[in-house]
Amino acid sequence: xxxxxxxxxxxxxxxxxxxxxxxxxxxxxxxxxxxxxxxxxxxxxxxxxxxxxxxxxxxxxxxxxxxxxxxxxxxxxxxxxxxxxxxxxxxxxxxxxxxxxxxxxxxxxxxxxxxxxxxxxxxxxxxxxxxxxxxxxxxxxxxxxxxxxxxxxxxxxxxxxxxxxxxxxxxxxxxxxxxxxxxxxxxxxxxxxxxxxxxxxxxxxxxxxxxxxxxxxxxxxxxxxxxxxxxxxxxxxxxxxxxxxxxxxxxxxxxxxxxxxxxxxxxxxxxxxxxxxxxxxxxxxxxxxxxxxxxxxxxxxxxxxxxxxxxxxxxxxxxxxxxxxxxxxxxxxxxxxxxxxxxxxxxxxxxxxxxxxxxxxxxxxxxxxxxxxxxxxxxxxxxxxxxxxxxxxxxxxxxxxxxxxxxxxxxxxxxxxxxxxxxxxxxxxxxxxxxxxxxxxxxxxxxxxxxxxxxxxxxxxxxxxxxxxxxxxxxxxxxxxxxxxxxxxxxxx
Amino acid sequence: xxxxxxxxxxxxxxxxxxxxxxxxxxxxxxxxxxxxxxxxxxxxxxxxxxxxxxxxxxxxxxxxxxxxxxx
Numbered sequence: 001x002x003x004x005x006x007x008x009x010x011x012x013x014x015x016x017x018x019x020x021x022x023x024x025x026x027x028x029x030x031x032x033x034x035x036x037x038x039x040x041x042x043x044x045x046x047x048x049x050x051x052x053x054x055x056x057x058x059x060x061x062x063x064x065x066x067x068x069x070x071x072x073x074x075x076x077x078x079x080x081x082x083x084x085x086x087x088x089x090x091x092x093x094x095x096x097x098x099x100x101x102x103x104x105x106x107x108x109x110x111x112x113x114x115x116x117x118x119x120x121x122x123x124x125x126x127x128x129x130x131x132x133x134x135x136x137x138x139x140x141x142x143x144x145x146x147x148x149x150x151x152x153x154x155x156x157x158x159x160x161x162x163x164x165x166x167x168x169x170x171x172x173x174x175x176x177x178x179x180x181x182x183x184x185x186x187x188x189x190x191x192x193x194x195x196x197x198x199x200x201x202x203x204x205x206x207x208x209x210x211x212x213x214x215x216x217x218x219x220x221x222x223x224x225x226x227x228x229x230x231x232x233x234x235x236x237x238x239x240x241x242x243x244x245x246x247x248x249x250x251x252x253x254x255x256x257x258x259x260x261x262x263x264x265x266x267x268x269x270x271x272x273x274x275x276x277x278x279x280x281x282x283x284x285x286x287x288x289x290x291x292x293x294x295x296x297x298x299x300x301x302x303x304x305x306x307x308x309x310x311x312x313x314x315x316x317x318x319x320x321x322x323x324x325x326x327x328x329x330x331x332x333x334x335x336x337x338x339x340x341x342x343x344x345x346x347x348x349x350x351x352x353x354x355x356x357x358x359x360x361x362x363x364x365x366x367x368x369x370x371x372x373x374x375x376x377x378x379x380x381x382x383x384x385x386x387x388x389x390x391x392x393x394x395x396x397x398x399x400x401x402x403x404x405x406x407x408x409x410x411x412x413x414x415x416x417x418x419x420x421x422x423x424x425x426x427x428x429x430x431x432x433x434x435x436x437x438x439x440x441x442x443x444x445x446x447x448x449x450x451x452x453x454x455x456x457x458x459x460x461x462x463x464x465x466x467x468x469x470x471x472x473x474x475x476x477x478x479x480x481x482x483x484x485x486x487x488x489x490x491x492x493x
Numbered sequence: 494x495x496x497x498x499x500x501x502x503x504x505x506x507x508x509x510x511x512x513x514x515x516x517x518x519x520x521x522x523x524x525x526x527x528x529x530x531x532x533x534x535x536x537x538x539x540x541x542x543x544x545x546x547x548x549x550x551x552x553x554x555x556x557x558x559x560x561x562x563x564x
Contacts, residue, residue, distance in 0.1 A: 041518075041539055281512070284498055284500065284512075288556060288557060383516075385516075385517045388517075
């Protein structure tokens with residue numbers, strides 16, 4: 001199908017909105033827009049970070065997901081207690097595939113689930129005593145932990161437990177940092193506030209811990225990777241590139257990260273921010289308090305990687321700048337071979353994305369390197385500053401949807417007929433059953449890494465493997481096929 | 494009276510960031526901007542206006558300041 005014009009896209013949005021009652025229609029209309037690269041400020045065309053409409057299917061998470069699942073969870077040598085009923089921790093356990101090195105249960109605890117397992121009596125009488133007891137037990141059973149965080153679930157805020165007091169008491173007792181995080185799920189409209197709360201907790205309870213400790217030997221080339229959660233090994237693929245440039249990565253936030261890395265971050269010379277949405281808060285704070293500059297970078301696809309490496313190198317001396325060019329040169333043959341192999345198979349294919357954080361804009365470059373086009377994109381929980389950055393990346397007259405509802409997304413897909421969809425696990429099977437190739441772009445569909453040059457090869461292979469999979473021609477039952485051949489071909493091509 | 498963090502953009506412009514609202518906009522004009530003082534009425538690129546009593550000498554950015562809504 002050829003590209004849609006602006007009028008057609010606008011008409012599509014109107015058509016999709018038609019089914020809603022008046023009030024809902026008015027609300028949802030603000031969240032859907034046709035991209036116009038002329039627009040400087042996204043708030044003129046799209047509203048974001050608003051409460052989801054009751055009654056529609058939203059794909060958002062909660063503040064607890066943003067704090068425990070995203071920011072704190074991957075810190076491998078701390079124990080993160082899901083404080084509250086057992087479900088929140090159990091159903092989110094290890095789902096994001098934040099890889100790490102270490103012996104689980106001995107010195108790292110990433111894939112384990114620690115919970116205070118609230119019962120009725122804890123709600124009635126309060127859970128503070130139980131929490132204190134749990135932490136003492138943890139200290140006995142897992143003495144190599146470096147600290148504990150208390151990730152509040154909804155009931156903690158509702159019954160008004162004083163977790164800060166318990167944290168202070170336990171810190172004194174076990175002589176390790178105990179961080180209370182007030183990330184009750186009901187706070188905010190999406191996981192985004194959870195990121196903010198988690199960042200604030202890092203700021204208040206961790207960041208300043210080594211301010212008066214000069215034992216860390218800094219070099220002029222110290223950088224940190226902030227907002228890379230090492231999904232399928234992403235942060236490692238990024239780290240190798242930076243190290244080849246001659247930089248020293250002193251901290252990874254938070255994929256494969258440790259408490260001491262976080263504490264040492266204020267000693268870095270530059271903070272490299274990958275996921276702007278979840279960690280810009282702490283970067284801003286460090287810029288203000290410690291004078292560490294930060295920059296956003298993008299390690300998806302060779303074009304953006306080269307751009308980012310040069311931008312990073314510009315902060316340092318000529319040796320680093322030369323090294324950046326050397327790194328780009330070194331991988332040139334490798335990524336050109338990847339493009340030569342996959343581009344002919346993927347050229348001209350159209351993609352629709354609906355993810356969170358940074359990906360709806362960051363992966364566009366990687367698709368473009370493979371000759372594919374992103375025709376629709378949207379964020380679960382972005383704010384206007386994310387859309388400001390997205391407008392420039394997307395082509396004119398493409399669809400942008402904020403907090404898209406299940407119904408809208410399906411209707412858009414039916415009309416736009418993309419060749420590939422990248423979204424989350426909840427959307428995956430709906431679209432696969434509709435006969436449309438799908439990649440789960442939150443955790444790379446159990447593959448990865450996708451960052452860096454190494455990741456790009458895997459990214460290209462995965463996209464090809466999904467799009468050109470012979471199964472898409474077999475979606476329709478054979479006895480229905482003869483009559484409806486053209487439609488099946490269109491959906492599965 | 495929002496707390497605003499002001500930081501220098503790559504191109505030298507000033508960014509006005511309201512943490513509470515997660516709103517980030519560039520400053521279009523500042524009433525008083527010299528080495529000796531900075532402040533007064535601040536207009537953002539989206540047209541909204543804020544006020545701060547002039548600070549002297551000019552603060553070093555990034556820094557967090559408390560603004561009033563103008564108008």
